[in-house]
Amino acid sequence: MFCGNCGKPLNEGALFCPECGTPVKKIETENVNVEETTASQAQPNNIPIRNYDPRFDYTPLGAWSYFLYTLLFSIPIIGFIFAIVFAVGGTNRINLRNYARSYFCWLLITVVLVIILLIVGFAIAGTVYNIFDHSGYYHYYM
Numbered sequence: 001m002f003c004g005n006c007g008k009p010l011n012e013g014a015l016f017c018p019e020c021g022t023p024v025k026k027i028e029t030e031n032v033n034v035e036e037t038t039a040s041q042a043q044p045n046n047i048p049i050r051n052y053d054p055r056f057d058y059t060p061l062g063a064w065s066y067f068l069y070t071l072l073f074s075i076p077i078i079g080f081i082f083a084i085v086f087a088v089g090g091t092n093r094i095n096l097r098n099y100a101r102s103y104f105c106w107l108l109i110t111v112v113l114v115i116i117l118l119i120v121g122f123a124i125a126g127t128v129y130n131i132f133d134h135s136g137y138y139h140y141y142m
Contacts, residue, residue, distance in 0.1 A: 057093045066099065073103050083107065 002009055005022040016023055061069075073079040086100030 055092065059093070059095070061093070061095045061099065065096075069096065069099060070103070073100070073107075080107070 003017040003020065003022060004025065006017060006020045008017060008019045010017060010024060014024055073083045075082075083100050083104045086096055087104045089097060091097055091100075
């Protein structure tokens with residue numbers, strides 16, 4: 001608390017200023033009602049999308065799009081080329097790019113499985129041929 005006349009500090013409960021003798025006026029403090037404000041929740045439109053890039057189209061593919069792209073990718077040479085082009089980013093549609101990547105992965109898995117099955121099939125066929133060749137079994141029917 002300070003003196004209103006000379007500005008010197010006053011002791012608590014002093015009635016007069018010790019420097020200038022001016023009577024101390026008690027200042028009553030008013031209680032100010034402060035309304036509590038609640039933080040407003042952000043609107044769904046204001047939420048930033050993580051990793052959003054406006055250059056790309058994020059609209060989902062429809063069922064017919066999946067069907068037609070599957071037919072396109074199934075064409076022997078042209079479909080393989082389109083699958084590679086779309087998989088490496090030849091389109092701005094994110095969902096089409098991801099679908100082409102998944103189709104390309106399934107294509108590679110299928111090729112690997114066919115190669116494995118051919119190797120196993122030829123191994124079994126060679127074994128069966130050797131069994132019948134050395135047993136003389138086929139000579140009875142000639």
